[in-house]
Amino acid sequence: MQISGAQMVIEALIAENVDTIFGYPGGAIMNVYDEIYKQNSFKHILARHEQAAVHAAEGYAKASGKVGVAMITSGPGFTNAVTGLADAYMDSVPMVVISGQVPMSLIGTDAFQEIDAVGISRSCTKHNYLVTDAADLPRILKEAFYIARTGRPGPVHVDIPKDVTAQIATFDYSKPVELETYKPNINGNLRQIKKAMEAIAEAKRPLFYLGGGIINSNAGEEIRKLVQMTGIPAVETLMARGTLRFDDPLLISMLGMHGSYAANMAMSETDLVIGLGARFDDRVTGKLSEFAKNAKVIHVDIDPASISKLVNADFPIVGDLKNVATSMIEIAKTTIDKERYTPWLDTIANFNKLHPLSYKEDTVELKPQWIIQRVGELLGDDANISTDVGQHQMWTAQFYPFSRPRQWITSGGLGTMGFGFPAAMGVKVADPSRVSINFTGDGSILMNVQELMTTVEYKLPVINIILNNNYLGMVRQWQTLFYNKRHSSTDLSIQPDFVKLAEAFGGIGYRVGTKEEFDAALKDAVEKNVVAFIDVKVHRLENVMPMVPAGGSLFNMMLEYKEK
Amino acid sequence: MEEAARRVISVIVINEASVLSRITDLFSGRGYNITSLTVAPIPESRYSRLTIVTSGSVRVMEQITKQLHKLIPVLKVIEHADLVEKEMALVKFPISENLSDISTLCSAYNGNIVNVSEEVIIAMVADEPKRVDYFLSAVKRFHPKEIVRSGAVALER
Numbered sequence: 001m002q003i004s005g006a007q008m009v010i011e012a013l014i015a016e017n018v019d020t021i022f023g024y025p026g027g028a029i030m031n032v033y034d035e036i037y038k039q040n041s042f043k044h045i046l047a048r049h050e051q052a053a054v055h056a057a058e059g060y061a062k063a064s065g066k067v068g069v070a071m072i073t074s075g076p077g078f079t080n081a082v083t084g085l086a087d088a089y090m091d092s093v094p095m096v097v098i099s100g101q102v103p104m105s106l107i108g109t110d111a112f113q114e115i116d117a118v119g120i121s122r123s124c125t126k127h128n129y130l131v132t133d134a135a136d137l138p139r140i141l142k143e144a145f146y147i148a149r150t151g152r153p154g155p156v157h158v159d160i161p162k163d164v165t166a167q168i169a170t171f172d173y174s175k176p177v178e179l180e181t182y183k184p185n186i187n188g189n190l191r192q193i194k195k196a197m198e199a200i201a202e203a204k205r206p207l208f209y210l211g212g213g214i215i216n217s218n219a220g221e222e223i224r225k226l227v228q229m230t231g232i233p234a235v236e237t238l239m240a241r242g243t244l245r246f247d248d249p250l251l252i253s254m255l256g257m258h259g260s261y262a263a264n265m266a267m268s269e270t271d272l273v274i275g276l277g278a279r280f281d282d283r284v285t286g287k288l289s290e291f292a293k294n295a296k297v298i299h300v301d302i303d304p305a306s307i308s309k310l311v312n313a314d315f316p317i318v319g320d321l322k323n324v325a326t327s328m329i330e331i332a333k334t335t336i337d338k339e340r341y342t343p344w345l346d347t348i349a350n351f352n353k354l355h356p357l358s359y360k361e362d363t364v365e366l367k368p369q370w371i372i373q374r375v376g377e378l379l380g381d382d383a384n385i386s387t388d389v390g391q392h393q394m395w396t397a398q399f400y401p402f403s404r405p406r407q408w409i410t411s412g413g414l415g416t417m418g419f420g421f422p423a424a425m426g427v428k429v430a431d432p433s434r435v436s437i438n439f440t441g442d443g444s445i446l447m448n449v450q451e452l453m454t455t456v457e458y459k460l461p462v463i464n465i466i467l468n469n470n471y472l473g474m475v476r477q478w479q480t481l482f483y484n485k486r487h488s489s490t491d492l493s494i495q496p497d498f499v500k501l502a503e504a505f506g507g508i509g510y511r512v513g514t515k516e517e518f519d520a521a522l523k524d525a526v527e528k529n530v531v532a533f534i535d536v537k538v539h540r541l542e543n544v545m546p547m548v549p550a551g552g553s554l555f556n557m558m559l560e561y562k563e564k
Numbered sequence: 565m566e567e568a569a570r571r572v573i574s575v576i577v578i579n580e581a582s583v584l585s586r587i588t589d590l591f592s593g594r595g596y597n598i599t600s601l602t603v604a605p606i607p608e609s610r611y612s613r614l615t616i617v618t619s620g621s622v623r624v625m626e627q628i629t630k631q632l633h634k635l636i637p638v639l640k641v642i643e644h645a646d647l648v649e650k651e652m653a654l655v656k657f658p659i660s661e662n663l664s665d666i667s668t669l670c671s672a673y674n675g676n677i678v679n680v681s682e683e684v685i686i687a688m689v690a691d692e693p694k695r696v697d698y699f700l701s702a703v704k705r706f707h708p709k710e711i712v713r714s715g716a717v718a719l720e721r
């Protein structure tokens with residue numbers, strides 16, 4: 001088939017079964033947009049900022065497990081999208097981002113809207129391409145999708161000069177991807193898995209350390225089974241929330257900087273860490289030399305570079321978790337005696353009793369944690385939960401009753417304020433039958449607030465619950481704790497009227513000061529099924545606790561902060 | 565902390581646009597050292613071979629190797645243990661220096677005089693990097709005007 005480069009992009013997207021892309025047009029990508037106009041195989045959603053388009057593609061990818069697609073123009077279109085690429089890179093989100101570039105003949109001349117896009121994206125993508133000949137496009141696009149979704153997933157950026165989108169060449173998408181230099185190892189060495197299982201059978205205080213890789217590999221079911229049949233307790237990273245049901249008796253909670261006391265103590269006391277798709281991030285380990293000090297480490301990860309990067313693995317296993325977990329289950333059937341760990345479970349129960357995750361209700365002001373729990377009670381499994389970044393994010397991770405993988409969508413590695421709203425929009429596209437909630441802060445929401453327009457236009461009823469503390473709360477908390485209450489540039493007392501703001505775009509706004517008002521607002525927003533802002537005035541100085549100060553040891557948690 | 569030792573690695577990559585920047589970006593982005601780097605196409609193939617002299621602890625070296633492997637166009641990473649390593653240097657001397665003395669010194673280091681013009685003498689040596697160091701200190705007394713080193717190339721024995 002002889003077609004133009006622009007048409008090839010469309011054909012490739014169709015061949016990849018893409019149903020929705022998010023984007024923003026401009027000069028260099030116009031040929032492709034012209035072809036988008038002419039087709040009706042997939043939907044294009046016009047975000048109102050390129051960063052938001054990419055976050056929406058991320059939300060879509062995280063909720064569906066499919067590759068998210070975003071399309072942008074050269075120069076400022078591309079630079080606006082970089083934060084999204086970096087975010088996806090840090091959180092291993094499968095994504096293909098296609099950008100326009102100035103024509104080949106102008107590259108290197110400081111042409112209008114020219115920027116070295118692949119030069120910029122190199123360090124924040126899994127791979128990238130500058131296409132110099134339309135004849136290469138089918139191969140490159142096919143490789144891009146393949147690389148994005150296989151191995152450790154990640155964003156792939158394809159930069160296409162305008163003249164290449166006009167160039168006519170042969171389109172053949174049937175050739176299988178042949179990448180001699182890229183062959184992710186998915187099976188896991190069985191001998192090594194057996195050794196690891198022996199270590200588990202011999203351990204007294206083993207602990208599952210569950211990470212985002214489980215979500216990536218769709219191994220939720222296998223992991224639930226493995227945990228249940230071994231009777232070994234588990235902690236989850238921020239990215240793994242939802243792997244185990246919130247009410248699973250073996251789930252301790254999240255660990256790390258804002259992990260629960262019991263989770264962090266369990267990690268400090270364990271004699272065998274069973275790391276599954278988790279990357280020993282500094283927010284999780286605290287001071288490395290004190291982390292799980294007396295434990296041996298099993299580490300299963302598809303990315304060899306994750307293994308023994310920060311914590312030495314005694315049992316390194318490179319492979320896809322779904323496969324490895326399946327082998328582990330097989331072996332566990334005959335080797336693991338559940339009873340063995342009962343004393344360990346008692347110890348953990350005691351940790352839990354000593355300092356459960358909790359907060360103090362206030363008679364006058366709403367507590368943010370209550371709001372989150374309440375949404376959990378009212379919507380539970382019927383909602384997908386996105387967040388922005390800050391205190392509200394940590395409280396949501398701590399207090400929402402997650403019941404399944406991919407219910408929880410957050411920016412963990414990059415911690416990108418402004419992620420939540422567009423991501424929740426992408427989630428709604430991927431899973432329209434569920435309510436899409438975005439827990440956000442009065443700071444974060446303003447970082448992509450223009451998406452009110454997109455969500456209203458495309459009828460994507462995201463409910464944004466603004467836990468409004470009139471502060472850049474998380475930074476304010478650090479200032480309170482570590483900077484002697486010098487609240488430098490974190491006071492957000494000057495605010496927009498969030499209700500009117502939502503209304504100005506055609507959404508609906510609620511101002512909430514009591515529990516009753518909150519229930520009524522949420523109920524109304526869900527029923528009306530429209531884009532909503534619920535502006536909840538919460539206690540201004542609430543802190544996220546427990547907290548392991550940065551660089552401190554996991555077992556040295558601040559459990560509460562008393563105003564002096 | 566473990567000592568950072570000098571190490572030599574060879575990287576075989578697909579010879580395509582921007583592959584070199586992928587590698588150097590990886591080193592600078594992750595804070596690894598490059599002492600020297602040489603690169604040239606492997607004859608009659610679609611590959612190039614890079615020889616990188618770097619330094620780091622065992623753990624850092626392991627990360628470097630793994631991170632290099634993660635780059636899509638990287639075919640092979642060889643961490644040399646038992647290797648033959650050579651480096652080349654060119655040195656320019658004023659014509660007023662003693663040609664035969666320089667020539668004798670060069671031959672002791674597998675080198676020779678490669679060019680003599682009206683104004684300068686150019687000598688070349690190719691030897692192990694350590695020996696090139698020695699050579700370069702030995703020639704100081706001939707007042708070299710300019711020195712250029714190639715960076716090392718290596719083959720596993």
Ligand SMILES: Cc1cc2nc3c(=O)[nH]c(=O)nc-3n(C[C@H](O)[C@H](O)[C@H](O)COP(=O)(O)OP(=O)(O)OC[C@H]3O[C@@H](n4cnc5c(N)ncnc54)[C@H](O)[C@@H]3O)c2cc1C
Pocket residue numbers: 090091092151152153210211212213214216217236237238239240254255256257258259276277278279280281283284300301302303306319320321322389390394411412413414415416474
């Ligand atoms: C304000 C703030 C506070 C935070 N506090 C905490 C905290 O208290 N606790 C916490 O846990 N996090 C916290 N984080 C998040 C933290 O920064 C990291 O993002 C997170 O801990 C990483 O989670 P993870 O280890 O599960 O790895 P991910 O980033 O989810 O990485 C997944 C791992 O799995 C591997 N993998 C991918 N696919 C597969 C597969 N198919 N098979 C096998 N392996 C695979 C990958 O190679 C990678 O190593 C915080 C973030 C912010 C913004």
Ligand SMILES: Cc1ncc(C[n+]2csc(CCOP(=O)(O)OP(=O)(O)O)c2C)c(N)n1
Pocket residue numbers: 388389390391392393415416417418440441442443444445467469471472473474475
């Ligand atoms: C783009 C970006 N800029 C700055 C930060 C640093 N930062 C982390 S949390 C935070 C405060 C967030 O405030 P808000 O959205 O109101 O949430 P709260 O912590 O009050 O719940 C800031 C500024 C960031 N994570 N992302």
